[in-house]
Amino acid sequence: MTNEKSFKEILLYQLSDYFTAKYKDIFDVFYKEDKYLAKKRIALYLSFQVISTLFIAIALIMIIQISWKEEFLVGSIYALVQAVLLANQNINTVSQGLISLCDHNLYLDELFAFFNIKPKQDSSRMLLRESGIQADSTIECIEFKNVSFAYPDQKELALKDISFKMKRGESLALVGRNGSGKTTVIKLLTGLYEDFEGDILINSISVRNYNKEMLYKKVGVIFQDFVQFDFSVRENIGFGSIGDLELDTRMWESAQHTGVDSVIRDLPNQLEQQLGRNFEGGIQLSGGQWQKIAISRALFKDADVYVLDEPSSFLDPESEKQVFKQFQKFVDNRLCLYISHRYTSVLYADKILVMEKGQIVEGGTHQELIENRGFYYNLFSDEIHTFQKALVINDVR
Template sequence: MNENEQIGIKEVLQSFRHWRNLFALIWRANPSYLMRVVLIYLLLGVTPIVTLVATKKLIDGVIAGQALAAMGWYVGILVFKQALTIAQSYYEGLFQQLVANAVQEKIIEKTTQLSLADIENTDVQEQLKRVQQEAMYRPYQMFTQMLNVINNVVTFVGAVVLLISWKWWAVLVVALTTGISFYTSLRINQEQFKIVYERAAKQREAWYYTHLLTFDKTFKEIRLFQLGEFFLTKFKAIYRDFYIVDQKIAKKRLNWSAASETLNLVALISVIYLAVREAMRNVFGVGNLYSYVQGISLTQTSAQSVFSNILAICQHNLYIEQLFVFLALPTVEPKLLSGVQDVERIETFEFRDVSFCYPGTEREVLHNVSFSLQRGQCIAIVGRNGSGKTTLAKLITQLYAGYDGEILVNGESVRTLDVEQLQKRIGVVFQDYVHYEMTLRHNIGLGNTETIEDDEKIWEASEKTGIGSFVRNLPHQLDTELGRWVVKGEQLSGGQWQRIAIARAFIRNADLYVLDEPNSALDPIAEFEMFERIRDLLRDRLGIYIAHRLASARFADRILVMDGGQVIEQGTHDELMALDGQYAEMYNVQTNLYEVKA
C-alpha cells in the first residue's frame, strides 16, 4: 500500500476472499466447539423475539386476569436465555484461546519456512510486525462478528414480521437511517486502518527504543553513556505524533457519530409516537403497544448491530488480509532443491567461482571465490572487516541460495542435494551465537536434539570444550537454568557462553565445522586450550575457521586472505609471511600490539 492509495469499498470487498481460509483455520482449532458456539448464537438471536411475545402475553394476561400461565412461559424463557449466556461464556473463552494458539502456530510455522534473506528484509519485518500486533486476536473477533450478524439478522427478521402487520414503512425508515450511520462509520474506519497500516515502521522503531532501554545486554552502555533520556525522548515523540493523529480521527468520529445518532433518535421517536397515538385512540391494546414499541426498538438496534458488525468485519478483514498475505509470502531466494540426493558423509567441499549479492542489491559481496578442502583438512579465512568472511560462512551453511558459481559437496552441486540433510552434517558457531534462556542441558543439546536427554553425550561435549569442571560446580549441573529473561537462572560471562556455543557445535558430531571467530570472548589461556581441543575435533573432519586474531589461524593447513569479497592470497602461514602481502602486514601489526615497548 503506497502513501496515496485509498481504501475503498472495492478493496474492502476484495479482502473477503480470505473468508474460506479463515474458516478453515478456525475449524482446525476445534470443530466441536465451533458448532456449539454457532448453535448458541443462533438460539440467542431468537430469544429477544420470543421474550417480546412472552412479555406481550404476560401483559395481556394481567389485564384479562389470567397471568399465571403467561408468567410460567415468561420465567421459562428467562431461565433458558440465562443458560445460553452461561454456555456462551464458557465455550467462547476456551475456543478463543484455541483459535489464538492456532494462529500463532501458523505464524511461527511460516517464519520457519522463510530464508535468512527474508528475515533480514525490512519489508518482511514490517509485515511480521503487523501480523504479530493485530492478527493474533482478530481472527476470533471477526468470527464472533460474523455470528453476531447472523444473530441480529434473526432478531431483525422477527421484529420486521411483527411490525409489518402494523406499519410496513416503519421498517424502511429505521433501516434507512441506520444505513446512513453505517456508511459514515465505514469511511472513518477505513481511514483509521490506513493510519495503523502506515505506522508499522514507526512502531518497530518505538519497540526498538523500548528494547534498548530494557534489554540486559544494552542496559550497561545505556546507563554508562546516560542515553536513557535520549531514547525515552525519541520514544515519547513517536507516540506523541500517534496521539495527535488519533485525536483528529477521534474528533471526526465523534462529529459524525453525533449527527447519525441524532438522525436515528429522531426516526425512532417519530415511529414510537405514532404507535402511542394509535393506542390512545384504542386502535389496539396495551399488549400490542408494548410489542410494537419493543419491535421498533429491536428493529433499530438489530439493524444497527448488523451494520456495525459488518463494519467490524470489514475492518477485521483488512487486518486479516495482512495475516494471509504474510502466510502466502514467497521467499525472495530461489528454492533449494530438497529430497533429490541424501548426504550421508561429507568427504570433500569446494567453492568454485562463487559470487554473491544480497537480495535486492547489486553490489557483489563475494566475487569469484574458489577454494577446496577434504576430510582431515582445516582452512582459516582471514581479512579486514567487511571483506566477506561472515557472508562466506552463511553460504557454506546454505543460509543463502541466490549465488553464481558452484558449491560442491563430494563433487556434486549442493543444488542437487537435500539441503536439510546437508545442514545436519554441518556444525557451526556463528560470531553472534545464541544465548538460549533454558537449561545448560538444552543449551548444549540443541546442537543435536536427539541428545538432549543423553547425559553421557552432553558431559562429553562439555569436557571437549573444557567446561566440565564449571558445569559440575553449577547448582543443578546440567539442569541449571541459564539467563535471567525466562527464570532467575545463572548469568554467565561472555567466555562461558561462547564455550557452551562451541559445545553445542561439538555435540552435533558433524563432518564439516564452520567456526566464525569462536575465540572472540576467550582469554589467551582459554583460547590456547580451546584451539588444542578444536585441533583434536577436526582431526578426521573438515574445518573452516574464520579468524580475526591471526595468531590463532596458524594451526590451519591453509589460510585464505580475503579483501573486497575476493580471495587475494592463500597458503600456509610461512608461505604467506614470505609473500609479504596483506596477511604479513596484518600479522605484523597484530604482533606489534602485544610487544612490550622498552
C-alpha cells in the same frame, strides 16, 4: 523464528519443528480460552438481539393499538416511539459487533495465506534434488570454483572469483578486514544463498544439487552473531542436534570440549537451568560463557564439517587458547573452516587464506605468510610481538 539473528541457526540446526511444537502447545491453551469466550460472547449477543427484537415487536403492537383507540396522550406515544428507537440502536450495536468479528476473520485469512506461501525454487533444481543426490555420505572435500556473489539489491560483488579447495582432515582459516567477504563464504557453503556465479562442490557434486536438510545435518556452524536462546542449558546445547536432546553424556562431553562444563555444574539446576532474564528463575551468563555454550552447541552435532565464524570474540586469551586446543583435537579427521581476526586463532589452521575486498590475495601457512611480508604480515604486525611475548610467558609457566 524469523529474527535476523536467529534464523541461520534455526535453519541449520533444523529447529523449526521444535519451536513450532512449542508454540502450538502455548497457542492451543490460548485458543481454547479464546474459543470459549467467543462462544459465550456470541451467545450473549444473540440473546440480547432476540430480547431486543421481541421488545420492538411488542412495542410496535402496543403503539398501533394505542394510536388506534386513542387512549394515551401524544407525549406518551412519543415516549414509546423513542423506546423503540433506542432498542433499534441496541440491535445495530449488536450487528456491528458481529461485523467486527467478520473483520477479524480477514486478518486470519491473511495469516493462513502467509503460512501457505511456498519457497520459490527453480524447476530444474527441483528435478536435480529429486534425482536422489543426498548428503548422506561422508563429506571428503569442499571446493570453491571461481565463485562470485552479490547480495540481493546490491550491485557491488561481495565475492569475486573465489577459488580454493580443502580435504578431510584439513583446517582452513580465512582472515581479512571487516567486509572482505569471509562470512559470505560461509553463507554460500551452507546453502543460505544459491544465486552465485561459479560453483561450490562437495565431494565433486554441486552444492545446488544437495538436499538442504541432509546437508545441514553434516555441517556444524557457530556464527559470530550466535543466538542466546532463552531456554534451558540442555536446549541451548542440544539444539545442535535436536533429535539427541536427551543424551546427557554426549552433552557433557560437548561442554567439556569448550570448558563450560564447570560453569554448568555450578548452576543450581545444571543442564535444566533456565538461561536469560526473560523468564522467572533465569540466570544470565557472561558473553564468554554464552559463546562457549554456542560452540558446545555446534560440537554437539556429529558433523563432517565445522565452520567457526569469529568463535572467540568474547573469550579472554587464556580461555581462547584452551578452547582451540580442545577443538583442534575434536575436529581431527574432519573438515574445519575458521574465520577470525585474532592472530592466536589462525595458528591452529593448516592453511590460511587472506581476503581483501572479496578476493583471495594471499595463501599459505602462517610461517610462509609471515616470511612473505605481504598483506598478512601487515594485517597482524601489531599483534605479533604481543602474541610472541605471551608464548614466552606461557612457556615459563
